[in-house]
Amino acid sequence: MSYAVYHVEKGAVSPGGIGKHIDREPGAEHTYQHADPERIHLNEHITVTPHCDKSLHIAISDRIKEGYNAKNKAGELKEIRKDAVKYTTHILTGSPDLMEKIENNSNLRKEWINANLEFIKKEFGEKNIVRFSIHRDEKTMHIHAVTVPLTNDGRLSARELLGNPKEMSQRQDRYADQMKSFGFQRGIKATGVKHEDAKTYYARIKQAQNSISQNDFKPEKNLLGVYKSESVEEMQNVLKSQKTALKSKDLEIAKLKEQQKKDSEFKIKIIESRQNVEKDLKYSLLSDEYREKMKEIKINEVGKKYGYDVKLKFHFISHSIQQKGDREINEMVTSAVKKVAEEKQLSPVDTALLMRSKEFKEVEKHLQNERERRNELDQRRGQNRGPRL
Missing domain, CATH: 1.20.5 (Single alpha-helices involved in coiled-coils or other helix-helix interfaces)
Structure with a gap:
């Protein structure tokens, strides 16, 4: 049997890493380690809206600015909550055997892609699509879609658009109907599984199904005769679902x-x-050597714990970095550390230790290298153009 696979998740982290994975951004290969470099050119990117051609975090921000219109009782624009879900990710694919046949048939592949695009448009609104990409460089062809959860009246509400468990199950039904013409069928319902990432979910369900003997699904014969084929199939599906x-x-x-x-x-x-x-x-109270050793341990501890949060503050580096001197870059990183300290409620001592950590120096060095790289690129471009006649 070949199943239609559709998985949706609320965006819980910064979209920077997800955008790098979907867009196969050079230099971020760690986000797509399972991709075959020789097949990356087969991937497709569909521009559904102008936002699809922007960096993902900018696309999400621009779509919200464009469509957000929630107002309070005084008629003023409501401030968006800091913990509001600003995007949702969607993975659309199917069982590997049938997906391989679809991928190898150009006409069928195009029809399958269009059918998935129409499904996302109907469910979440065409204007809300900020990414729609087809990956063919991994084992099984699949689609990554990213949408902004804006309602028709301009509110930001992932809860309303995704719905409750029953509504999400009904969406799975609709997706299966959309994929039926390609030979896919609905996955098993009522598996009793709580929410988890797509990869873990399908790996666990497959393991569970493989551990069940086919003999478990053979209904016994009635004394009055044999069950009808429709009845047998229904009993098998119910039994398989429960087991x-x-x-x-x-x-x-x-x-x-x-x-x-x-x-x-x-x-x-x-x-x-x-x-x-x-x-x-x-x-350490008796020895200067021990005091320095303990200080170094504490610096490393604080750096490892909060250094990544500092790095995240620079997931996007503006072109103004080219005009920054070393002192200004140091001030930028120091400012980022203070923001992290405020968010994590760090003590003044831990904040000071974080500024002395190797993670702080790594971020500073990264910005300096990025400045030099961009300036060098601009210099090369100027040389390639040559003098104007």
Whole structure:
């Protein structure tokens, strides 16, 4: 059997990394490690709206500015909440065997892509689409779509557009209907699975299904005769759905137990580490060498814990970086550290330690290198143009 696969998630992090993955941005290969470099040229990018050609974080911001119109009782534009979901991601594909046949038939592939595009348009609004890309450089061809959850009356509401569990299930039904002409059918309902990322979800469901014997689905004969074929198929589907749910739950429980074991081991390591630190701290009162050692440990600890948050402040670097001197770059990174300190409620001591960490220096060095790289590119372009006659 070949199943239609549709998965949607609320955007919970900065769209910078997701945009790099979808757009196969050079220099960000770590975001698409499973892609075949020799097949990247086969990927397609469809410009549904002008926003689709912008960097993803800018596209999302511009679409919100364009369509957001929520007002309070006084008729003033409401301020968007900081924790508001500003985008949703969609993955559309199917069982690998049938997807391979569709991919290798250019006409069928085009029809499948158009059918998926129409589905996203109908469900979430054409104007809200800020990315629609087809990836053919991985094992199974699939589509990445990104939409901004703006309602028809200009409110930002992912909850309303995605709906409750029942409405999301109905959307899965509609997607299966859209894909029926290509040979796909609806996935199994009522599997008892809580929300998780697409890769983990389908891997676990497949494992659960493979662990169920086909003999489990053979209905017994009635004393009065044989069941009708429609009745047999219905009974098999219900039984398979329920047994898959049970197997899936067993796998979920096993997964939780494994995680609890890891958490317990990690907790033990933390306790041991604290004990060692306290022991070293006692000696640090007597020795300058130990004091410096403990200071270095604390700097590394704070840098590893919050350095990534500082880096995220520079996921987009404006062209003004080319005009910045080393001192100005240092001030930029210092300002980013202060913002992180405010968001994470760091103490003045931890803030000072973060500024002395190697992560701080790495961000500073990255900005300096980016400045030099862009200036060098501009210089080369000027040389290639040559003097005007």
